[in-house]
Amino acid sequence: MPTAAGVEARLPIRSDMDLVWVRQHVRQAAAQLGFGLVDQTKLVTAASELARNTLVHGGGGLMEASHVTTGGADGLRLAFSDSGPGIPDLDRALSDGYTSGGGLGMGLGGARRLVHDFEVESVPGSGTTVRVTSWVTRPPRQREDV
């Protein structure tokens, strides 16, 4: 059984060095919970996109990681929050190719495709929280683990 220690964390997102710590924590937590290699890679990539948005668009914030369970399945929940300007038009922000800056505009919509559950809570003028959860898929679907 995975333990909460090593999964639960609150990490600051204030610089590109913090992005590295966020990725490493998510990688290690996902491995500990039993995610296969491809699912680990998807989660870490989604976390990297969301943490960079927290940093670049939200002006910094934090990531909270937690171990969740439902009906015997283990999941990893990640919440990225900031007290930045918020996202005025969420549908537009989620659409591929939309960026308010010089990005590719793939981060938010792409992150949503890489996880199982995705929710955004954003209040214009007071901040954004993006919560994502992925569940460990058990055999027979767990074939990608090399």
Place this chain on the structure above:
Amino acid sequence: MSEGFARPVAGHVPVLRLGDVLLVTLQGDLYDSTAHQLQQDLSETIARNGVTGVVIDISGVEIVDSFLGRVLAETAAQTELLAARTVVAGMRPAVAITLVELGLTLPGLRTALTTEAAMELLAQPIVTSRSGGMREESP
């Protein structure tokens, strides 16, 4: 996984010169600033030394997000303007699967499975197709 943590890389990425080709090996988890620095260093090195090809080995890279993907694509486009071709070599299967799901297919980026295959690709002549795009062809 048996692998230990990839140590973050600050500062510069080593660039090795093999004849007319630059070999860049990315390893571990890069700071954004390191990736930007590399992009700049490469262009300067190419302009100064008349390099005709660049191989970026990413077999040691565990994730490519939209930021690093963009840096790779921009680097390739830049080297192209400086008359050098760039090949990204050794992408891990998990990274490729994730990139496609992310929506980042990086069209125009030349890839090879290994560094050796990338070197072979660069040794082949360039042919200009009728559409104006460039592609490699076996001799």
